[in-house]
Amino acid sequence: MAKRFMSYLNNYEVEMKEKGKATFKSYISDIIGDEEEERNEEDSESAEPSPSSVAPESEEVEKSASAFFENLMHPSLLPGEQVICQAENTLRFAPYSDRKQGISGNLFVTNFKVTFVTADKSSYAYKETKQRQRNKLIEDNDIPLTCIDTIYQVLSGGKKRALAYGQTVSSTSKYLEIHCKDFRIHVFGFKFVAKDQNKRATNSIVHHSCPTRDDLLFAYEFGLNGKFKENSQRNQFYEQQGWAKELKRLNGEGRWRVADVNLKYHLSTSLPEYFVVPMQLTNADLQKAAGQYIEKHLPTWCYTYKNGASLVRMSQLLPESDFKACEEKMLSAIKQSSGGTVDVEVMDLTQLCPSLMEIRASGQRLMSLCMTDSTKEFYSFDSSWLSRLDSTQWLQHVATCLKVAANATDIILNKTQSVALKEETGYDLSCVISCLVQILLDPEYRTQKGFASLVQREWVVMGHPFQRRSRLVQGADSEQCPLFLMFLDCVWQLLQQFPSRLAMTETYLTSLWDTQQLGVTDTFLFDSAWHRQRFFREGGKLPEVSLPSAWDWHLQFSEEDILLFNNPLYSLFNSYDLENVIASAKGSLKRAGKSASTISYARSLTEFHGDCEGRKDLFKRPNSDVLLPVSTTAARLQLWSQCYLRWCVPAQILGGGRPAGYLQQCLLVEEVICLDHKLKILQEQKKQRERGRDQFPRPQSGLVFSLEAQSQLNSCHLTSSFPFPAEVTAQTQHKLISGPLSLYLHDSLVEYEFANSED
Structure with a gap:
């Protein structure tokens, strides 16, 4: 299978010696070429113009196109951030592609991060899906220097070696693997990078990822130029x-x-x-x-x-x-x-x-287990996963x-x-x-x-x-x-x-x-x-x-992303007396409502209440505020997969995992809020003091399905690492797409409430 890399920088084709060809395509040349072709067709139908009348227009188009793509190819910078060096025509490999798929662009090293920039907008298509926690400080292709754990240089002969902090690299790199503390692996190819840029980029990453003094960290420049004010979050x-x-x-x-x-x-x-x-x-x-x-x-x-x-x-x-x-x-x-x-x-x-030594060694073994970059390596670990996890x-x-x-x-x-x-x-x-x-x-x-x-x-x-x-x-x-x-x-x-x-x-x-x-x-x-x-x-x-x-x-993070920090079950058990709410709701909505959706939910709730009458403690709050007993054996514990496996594409469960349960809990809270809201309205109507809906504002849950957060539901998709999907790029997005989150609301009491919210 041929390796395919799209380039938006230069107008040339290069044959790769390994297992096929790679086609590099330039958007700039396409734009200019199309303009010239259209102009030539028009010229052939009219009198031949003088060279002086055509050349300035052609040059203007070329300058405009070049300026447009230069802006696209420049990284966004924070206050105090400066570009140290760049490597043009760098290849960024898609994860789990065995280095056969990726995208071409420019690799920049700043005093804050390593960032990869490409003019290919399709590689950023997932930005519009809001499928992950979108950090305002870093882009998806950014690697904070302080997040880098280990840097591996792969030479032309295939030899791989770890680079020590402060080391000067004299040889050119074929590939550069950056292993991060957040359990993510980034792989860059330097086959088409000029030798001087190759060495300079590698040495810059090695040198600046772990400086000799703390006043050389980017934080100083960020604090000096960011002009941050004291706020309520101060320690x-x-x-x-x-x-x-x-x-x-x-x-x-x-x-x-x-x-x-x-x-x-x-x-x-x-x-x-x-x-x-x-x-x-x-x-x-x-x-x-x-x-x-x-x-x-x-x-x-x-x-x-x-x-x-x-x-x-x-x-x-x-x-x-x-x-x-x-x-x-x-x-x-x-x-x-x-x-x-x-x-x-x-x-x-x-x-x-x-001891600290034991914890450090254990953490290194855990990272080795969870950080894989090839499907073959992942499945070789998968066959003995539990024993390997135990050995960490x-x-x-x-x-x-x-x-x-x-x-x-x-x-x-x-x-x-x-x-x-x-x-x-x-x-x-x-x-x-x-x-x-x-x-x-x-x-x-x-x-x-x-x-x-x-x-x-x-x-x-x-x-x-x-x-x-x-x-x-x-x-x-x-x-x-x-x-x-x-x-x-x-x-x-x-x-x-x-x-x-x-x-x-x-x-x-x-x-x-x-x-x-x-x-x-x-x-x-x-x-x-x-x-x-x-x-x-x-x-x-x-x-x-x-x-x-x-x-x-x-x-x-945005306000919508911060909603994902709120635990729906905590909100439910601390804001409502569920036992009384369910007892009061028995049969109420079925008599009052005419919507089939409302009747269906009321009937289900009534039947559920009848089934649970023998279990009076189901919704009771615990007698003690203390969290005891605690399961303290390793066999009873679970692996924190969202943190450790979120970048591991083969480990993802499409439409499932813990996030599916979390979203169902969010929906449950919204339905309880809807139910409680309707009960209050019915109670007021019973007292013959009817009021408009604006006098009974629907309480907000502060969760993902609240009314303010509806804009993101049709574009969000679910994997087991939600809201941190494994590397979604143009090459891997099709493997991870599941239904939008709005499907959770289908035929629910919350959907009925939304539909009637404007009435």
Whole structure:
């Protein structure tokens, strides 16, 4: 089979030596050629014009066409973004095409991304379908430099080698494979690229994908030129008031206090300027004890449950410290702040949880399993998928973290005993476990706003080294570790086990992981609060530099895309008393409505209510706000396929998978809203106080099927990775098309409501 590549840059044909021919077609030459052909036909019917009268028009057409396509071939740039180099006539291979299909264009390297631009509009046809989360900061063919994990150079002899960051490449590349942290593979061919551009592009990607200093990251230029203003998403825990507000919400005042002993980071650079400690400890006590702990990471407060038991985190004591005296004093103060009746339970996470080295190795094995670029390789893995997945140990590590968190939750809840999480540094696994414990205990942290606040407090402010763990700058490979991804996976597992108890969806969690890889937000760029301050005031040198928050979703997504972050089951179970709604609706709509669709749904609802009368607890809310018990064995956990397999075309389920269930849940919520709305109207009519529809506005769900979101339903298509379809291009789109989302509304009560909304 011939390899086919369409070129919109040059007017020539090239024969490829491998297995056939590739035809390169130029739109520019076509436009000019057609114009000249038409002009020649007209000239043949009239007197022969002078050369001077034809040449200027021909030149004008050529200039116009060239200018038009030059605009198409230029990448869109963010504030502060600059083009470093480009490679013309680059081939971008379609995934799972065995490098036999693709598109020709220009490859650009900027100080923010690697981007591929082509004048072939058909390759961007899927833009109009809105079939995925459309990020405003990056195009579909863009690769943020901070998202690059490994770069492989394939030489003319077929030899493949990984390129080290900072390495100078002297040989030309036949292919360049870019493996990304979001589990995506991009393959570019340089067969028709000039040698100097070939080397320059390769070296630019290698050099700029992992700079030597953080002030060389694009984030600085973005913050300086973007002119971002402070907003409500700003991290409140950099200030004393943020901690005081949270302490008050949890009734910890009088037993715990906000310490300011670390002002200007004189005590520790791994801790924030403000943190919470037991009331009994003075600043002098803290200064004396800090030197006994690794990186001076003192025991700090995380959370207090309503029974008075608290959660604390700390680093290990230094080997030469007075272990007994120091530890006893700290634990005694924590005990007194927690009621003073039960000793503090110390959980050593270095013994209970996998090490950073084990998690890093497990993450690498998971990426190797999920990142395939050929159908043959995919099916060779598929035949032994479960055993290969088990050998990665990823789900085992996730299960271990859930188990430790569940045990800590049980101790706080049932034993009324405070828990101290101890690890070597105090800012890695303690972030994972402390957040999971608080999510299990407190429904506030299961809301999107509360979850964001929790991550900002326990991860960002308390000093998790995002820059080192994500390897945004050059450093020891041993420091890289996908801890935040493991935490998000743990939360995703809780979402599967308690589908109506968390306000966010898996799309929210996946988008949060993608946001970390962008490298342009204030949230995930630094190693600590001290590091952040140094970047803005010393590294950046200009106080005007400011960056947006990761939680400012409107910077990345449209309002319609953000709707996909909302969990319909959470909305349903927290906004409606379903038991009373269904009981009140029994037979009501069948008597009142004349629509066949309405009668059908009312009859089904009435029959369903009759079948469920023997199960009174079906729609009852749980007695406890705590999420227990938690399944903590790897065999009971699932693979987060939306995050790990969304770019894997052969793994997609057309029209099915978890997104199909999600959309049905969205439809269910809309129907409950419609039903509740109709019941209220009927109740008012019964009281003989009829009012117009405008006086009974239909409540909005904030979900994909809400009235405001109808514009996208006829153009969206469903795969199991929705709203992140596997690489949809002109070459692969036909393999992934399923019915539009509007089909979900067919013959539903919601469709009837939409049809009558203008009456």
